Amino acid sequence: MRGRSIFAGLSREEVCELGMDVHDIHVPTGTPIYHEGDPAQYAYTLRQGGIKLVKSLPNGHAQIVRLLHHGDLLGFEGLRTDRHRHSAITLTGTDLCRLELRALDALSQRLPAVREAIFARWQQALQEAEDRIVELGAKKADARLATFLCQWVGAYPQQRAAPFPLTRQDLGEFLGLSTEHVSRIMADLKRHGLLHEHKGHIEIPDSRNLFLYASSDGTRA
Amino acid sequence: MRGRSIFAGLSREEVCELGMDVHDIHVPTGTPIYHEGDPAQYAYTLRQGGIKLVKSLPNGHAQIVRLLHHGDLLGFEGLRTDRHRHSAITLTGTDLCRLELRALDALSQRLPAVREAIFARWQQALQEAEDRIVELGAKKADARLATFLCQWVGAYPQQRAAPFPLTRQDLGEFLGLSTEHVSRIMADLKRHGLLHEHKGHIEIPDSRNLFLYASSDGTRA
DNA sequence: CGTCCAATTGAAACAAGTCAATCTATGTGG
DNA sequence: CCACATAGATTGACTTGTTTCAATTGGACG
Incomplete structure (x- = not known):
């Protein structure tokens, strides 16, 4: 799913011929x-790198709504609303493929397969958002962080140590915690040997252990 | 948006003729x-009443993922996944219109307008889910409850006192709080004259005041 | 080597959860 | 019509979780 092009089977040339210009940007x-x-x-479409989608509250607080990896889409809400509903900020150097919304809309109207592909990603995003609601609403800080770290490294199955460009503040804004609290929990996890961190990479020796840590009465409400 | 049929312009008879049987159930x-x-x-499709969509955690905790009002859809995730991703439980007596997923899928493939209507609702649900993530991640308990109450009564603009079938426990499971804490905040709001409650109905004398209460440094992280 | 920014740590204040007791409304059966 | 049973709501005292503020450390880079 993630990582598959929305232009099911179409080459870039074919897409261009259908009237949309496509730019690769860094x-x-x-x-x-x-x-x-x-x-x-x-x-x-995000070809390479990491991006955070952020919403800001009037009182100056920020909440990271979603984190995007290689293969994810962004800005597609523009198909239905005329304004972006969050800010998109790179976490690393990123390679993007930029599509014109008007042309994309026209093209996807004509090609049901493309429409369906976008549809599917949207549905997946809703699913993940609902999972996040459960995380935020029903788990304590340490469990939230632990499950998040498990998922993050799970997104990089090939590497032994997953790239980890997030600052403590990013983690806090994603999980609804203060940077200090995030820092303390991370230190705790390292002390227990459940997590290693070096130079922008993290490694989880045994994700089962971390998962146990995450579940061990990580309840709320 | 909410409350508009997904069968843009089609009568029930026309829908039935297209091969789907439709049942009204209570x-x-x-x-x-x-x-x-x-x-x-x-x-x-929910014709009348209220429904909660609930996810349960292994450790026996429940989180209400979404609350549905008149005109909302439910169970449509079945178009993309073969299992329901949450439990749907009525909050009141409800009138529903039941649709077969297989037939609905086939029908919506043939009628782009129907597909688009479902698409649009899905997008709206994602938007609301992301707003909820912000609420849960970046606001304190009293602010969460206050904004929620504002939104709730906003969904019943015609009545002076909005029907309110939610228990304290429901509120807690929706907002990620203990029932006791919800109870205390509600008592506080009433003490300040921001809220009245009688027999399953609530009334907000001046929603601007409650909104101020909600914003007054309702920060976190 | 000094500067800067992020991360860490500690102590204290605050927010929220837990447990237990009480209260209230509501419905039931006598 | 009343006594009682029940379930939800409330309240209080206490514990735990989390934030805040302030000070310190550590690393990256010029």
Whole structure:
């Protein structure tokens, strides 16, 4: 699912011939791709790197709504609303494929397979968002962090040590915690030997142990 | 959006003729319509009443993922997955319209307008789920409850006092709080005259005040 | 070598959960 | 019509979880 092109079977040339121009662009670390509230003009597919989708509250607090990996889509809400509903900020240097929303909409109307592919990703995003609601609503801080780390390294099955560009603040904004608390829990996990961290990479020696840590009465409410 | 039929313009007879049989069913208060993990066979549109969508954690905790009002859809995830991803339980007596998923899928493939309508609702659900993530991740208990109450009464603009079938436990499971804490905050709101409650109905004298209460440094992280 | 930013740590304040007791409304059967 | 049983709501005292503030450490980089 994730990582499969939405242009089921179409080559880039064929897509271009259908009237959309497609640009590959590179964005360096920590750079906004678009801002919450901006008029939505482009959608993107993430070819390489990591991105956070952030919503800000009036009182200056930020919440990371979703984290995107290789193969994920962003900006597609522009197909239904005229403005972006969150800010997209790179966590690493990223390679993106930029698509025009108007052309994408027209094209996907004509090609049901493309429409379906977008549809499917949307449904998947809803599923993940609902899982996140459960995490945030029903688990304590340490369990939230532990399950998140398990999922993160699970997204990099090939490597022994997964790249980990997130700061403590990013983790806090994703999990609804203060950076200090995140820091303490991370230190705890390392002390228990459940987690190693070096130079922007993390490694979980035995994810079963971490999972147990995560479940061990990580309850709330 | 909410409340509009997905069968854009088609009469029930036309829908039936297209090969789907449609049943109106009534379900009394507190009854499960389907369970998390059940094979998905039907989808429903909610004609009348209230429903909670619940996910359970292994350790026996429950999280209400979404609350449905008149006009909302449920069970449509069955179009993409073969099992229901949450349990649906009535909060009141409800009138539902039951649709066969297989037939619905076939029909919506043939009628792009129907497909689009479902698509649109899905997108809306994602939007609301992301808003909920922000609520849960970035606000404190009292602010979460206050904004929720505002939204709830906002869904019943016609009445002066909105029907309110939720128990304290429901509120807790929706907002990620203990029932006791919910009870205390509700008592506080009433003490401040921001909220009245009688016999399964609530009334917010001035929603601006409650909103202020909700925003007044309702920060976290 | 000094600077800067992120991470860590500690102590204290605050928020929320837990447990237990009480209260209230509601419905039931006598 | 009343006594009682029941389930949800409330309240209080206490414990635990989390944030806040402030100070310190550590690493990356010029």
